Amino acid sequence: MSEILDRFKTIIEEKPDSTGKHIKVGIIGTGWIAEEHIRCYKKFDDVEVVALADLIPGKAEKFAKDHDVKNVRFYSSGAELIDNEPDIDAVSICTYNRQHAPCAIYALEHGVNVLLEKPMCVTLEEAEEIVRAEKKSGRILSIGFQPRCDNNMKMIKKIVRSGELGKVYYIQTGGGRRRGIPTPYGTSFIDDKTAGLGALADIGCYSLDMVLNAVGYPKPLTVSGYTSDIFGKRPSYYPGHPEYADVFSVDDFAAAFIRLEGGITLDFRISWAMNMDTAGDTLILGDKAGLRIPSTECWNGSIGGPMTIYHEVAGEQVETKIPIQDNDMDNFEAKIRSFVDAVENDLPAPVPSSEIIINQAIIDGIAKSAKAGKEIEINIPEI
Numbered sequence: 332m333s334e335i336l337d338r339f340k341t342i343i344e345e346k347p348d349s350t351g352k353h354i355k356v357g358i359i360g361t362g363w364i365a366e367e368h369i370r371c372y373k374k375f376d377d378v379e380v381v382a383l384a385d386l387i388p389g390k391a392e393k394f395a396k397d398h399d400v401k402n403v404r405f406y407s408s409g410a411e412l413i414d415n416e417p418d419i420d421a422v423s424i425c426t427y428n429r430q431h432a433p434c435a436i437y438a439l440e441h442g443v444n445v446l447l448e449k450p451m452c453v454t455l456e457e458a459e460e461i462v463r464a465e466k467k468s469g470r471i472l473s474i475g476f477q478p479r480c481d482n483n484m485k486m487i488k489k490i491v492r493s494g495e496l497g498k499v500y501y502i503q504t505g506g507g508r509r510r511g512i513p514t515p516y517g518t519s520f521i522d523d524k525t526a527g528l529g530a531l532a533d534i535g536c537y538s539l540d541m542v543l544n545a546v547g548y549p550k551p552l553t554v555s556g557y558t559s560d561i562f563g564k565r566p567s568y569y570p571g572h573p574e575y576a577d578v579f580s581v582d583d584f585a586a587a588f589i590r591l592e593g594g595i596t597l598d599f600r601i602s603w604a605m606n607m608d609t610a611g612d613t614l615i616l617g618d619k620a621g622l623r624i625p626s627t628e629c630w631n632g633s634i635g636g637p638m639t640i641y642h643e644v645a646g647e648q649v650e651t652k653i654p655i656q657d658n659d660m661d662n663f664e665a666k667i668r669s670f671v672d673a674v675e676n677d678l679p680a681p682v683p684s685s686e687i688i689i690n691q692a693i694i695d696g697i698a699k700s701a702k703a704g705k706e707i708e709i710n711i712p713e714i
């Protein structure tokens with residue numbers, strides 16, 4: 332057993348050497364997640380944040396003041412920023428989901444590298460347009476999945492790729508919050524006009540990435556999806572803001588059964604609110620062994636405790652606990668550093684669109700199947 336533990340003890344990756352390059356960055360959308368972007372960019376001596384944009388008058392200016400960002404120019408939209416900053420190297424797109432596609436496409440069409448927040452966008456059609464713009468531009472597009480930088484997530488991939496589980500044939504994934512509709516900063520996550528989708532895309536994208544990244548992102552074939560909005564539509568859910576119930580126009584729970592290429596079936600569920608503590612652990616079943624990844628009560632893409640491999644040793648059924656991995660950099664910082672490294676060194680995107688378009692296709696398929704009330708086929712065109 333200790334031999335197995337030794338094999339899964341640490342994740343060591345080479346980091347690119349400094350090139351001495353310096354890049355100019357803009358941030359589009361100065362809401363909550365932009366705070367993480369600015370915090371990280373400010374730590375890097377080779378990055379200068381030169382421009383901020385937000386649709387809400389005065390918001391970008393206040394953001395600069397709150398985060399002590401000096402010598403920046405302010406704009407009232409992502410497009411205005413791109414039009415007026417010809418020397419900019421990259422943008423962080425931190426807008427609500429409905430503005431991901433227009434802002435990313437505009438930036439790429441103008442030759443700007445893009446770090447696009449998750450989820451990639453709202454529909455598969457939008458994802459296709461983004462990838463077309465990326466391919467045409469030859470610029471880097473990376474999607475903001477910071478859990479990818481977590482050594483525990485890397486360990487899941489390492490275990491699956493090691494062959495320890497054998498052939499993977501079934502995956503159960505998802506996570507849940509008992510009560511956790513994200514409204515602390517207003518209604519941008521619950522209004523279809525801004526968010527487009529609810530829990531399904533907001534945190535479902537993490538659950539999908541956790542397992543699909545590990546198994547190599549096989550393409551989806553069919554999906555049978557279900558979504559509901561039971562809690563989001565209740566005025567009593569929002570003490571002090573009963574009016575939010577009228578705004579709520581997305582899902583707060585989703586479940587789906589997905590067939591993937593390579594004979595893998597994927598059982599998925601996700602929740603912002605439900606009468607349960609968790610929608611269950613993530614399970615990856617292979618013909619040699621199975622992996623259990625404990626879910627957290629407040630799912631945001633992290634793991635809830637040490638993972639366990641269920642396997643046989645000398646004909647006996649045994650369980651091996653995988654120690655929790657430490658990280659030497661926080662995940663947000665690692666995500667933004669890896670994007671900056673890619674731009675400076677012309678490296679491949681850390682979280683490439685070729686993978687995340689599959690994540691988006693599944694999310695889109697679940698939403699469309701739920702609406703149609705039946706299983707549907709998923710087709711992702713070659714771009």
Ligand SMILES: NC(=O)c1ccc[n+]([C@@H]2O[C@H](COP(=O)([O-])OP(=O)(O)OC[C@H]3O[C@@H](n4cnc5c(N)ncnc54)[C@H](O)[C@@H]3O)[C@@H](O)[C@H]2O)c1
Binds near residue numbers: 450477
């Ligand atoms: N990676 C993570 O852990 C994480 C965490 C939270 C949110 N997010 C993602 O980040 C995105 C933003 O979330 P948030 O909580 O910051 O939302 P938010 O509503 O607080 O902020 C979004 C801001 O973008 C601005 N905006 C929208 N369209 C714009 C445009 N075209 N040009 C300029 N500004 C524009 C809005 O006015 C708003 O101020 C969402 O897609 C969300 O899923 C990621």
